[in-house]
Amino acid sequence: MMHNEERTFIAIKPDGVIRGLTSTIIKRFEDKGYKIIGLKMLMVTNEMAAKHYEEHYGKPFYNRLIKYITSGPIVAMVIQGYNVIKGARQLMGATDPADAQVGTIRADFAQLKEYNVVHGSDCAESAEREIAIYFKPEELCTEWKNMAEIVTEKEDL
Ligand code: UDP
Ligand code: MG
Numbered sequence: 001m002m003h004n005e006e007r008t009f010i011a012i013k014p015d016g017v018i019r020g021l022t023s024t025i026i027k028r029f030e031d032k033g034y035k036i037i038g039l040k041m042l043m044v045t046n047e048m049a050a051k052h053y054e055e056h057y058g059k060p061f062y063n064r065l066i067k068y069i070t071s072g073p074i075v076a077m078v079i080q081g082y083n084v085i086k087g088a089r090q091l092m093g094a095t096d097p098a099d100a101q102v103g104t105i106r107a108d109f110a111q112l113k114e115y116n117v118v119h120g121s122d123c124a125e126s127a128e129r130e131i132a133i134y135f136k137p138e139e140l141c142t143e144w145k146n147m148a149e150i151v152t153e154k155e156d157l
Pocket of ligand 1: 061065094095113114115116118119120122
C-alpha cells in the first residue's frame with residue numbers, strides 16, 4: 001500500500017482568532033493525528049496577503065479578502081501527515097459554510113464564506129508556496145523523538 005506523507009499550510013483567520021476559536025480549531029487537526037511542525041501568531045502584511053491570494057487577484061471579492069486577512073492576527077501552522085492536504089480540507093469543509101458538511105470546522109463555527117475562520121492549502125504546489133510565505137525552513141520542527149525514546153534516555157529521573 002502507498003502512503004503519502006505530506007505537509008500543508010493552515011491558518012486560523014482573524015475572525016477565528018478574535019472569536020477565541022484558536023484552540024478549538026487546532027484541536028480538530030491534532031485529534032486527527034496530524035503533527036504540528038510549525039506554529040506562530042502574526043499580523044499578515046499587505047505584501048504577504050497579495051502573495052498568498054495571488055490566484056484571486058482581480059476577482060470581485062479580492063479587495064475584501066485582503067482587508068479581512070490583514071484585519072487582525074492569524075495563527076499560522078504547518079501540519080504533517082498522510083494525505084494531509086486533502087484531509088485538512090475535509091476537516092475544514094467547503095469554502096461557503098452553508099455548503100459545508102456538518103461536523104466540519106466551517107460548518108460548525110462559521111456562517112458566511114467571507115468569514116470562514118480557517119485556510120488550508122488546496123494542492124501540493126500551493127502548500128509549498130504558502131509555507132514559504134509564512135515560515136523559514138529553520139522555523140519548522142521536523143525531528144521529533146517519540147515518548148518511549150525520551151523516557152528511556154532520562155535515566156536520571
Ligand atoms: N472568498 C470570498 N468570497 C468568495 C470566494 C472566496 O470571500 O466568493 C474568500 C474566502 O475567505 C475563501 C478565500 O476567499 O476562503 C479563498 O477562496 P478559495 O476559493 O480559494 O476558497 P478556500 O480555498 O479558502 O476554500
Ligand atoms: Mg483556496
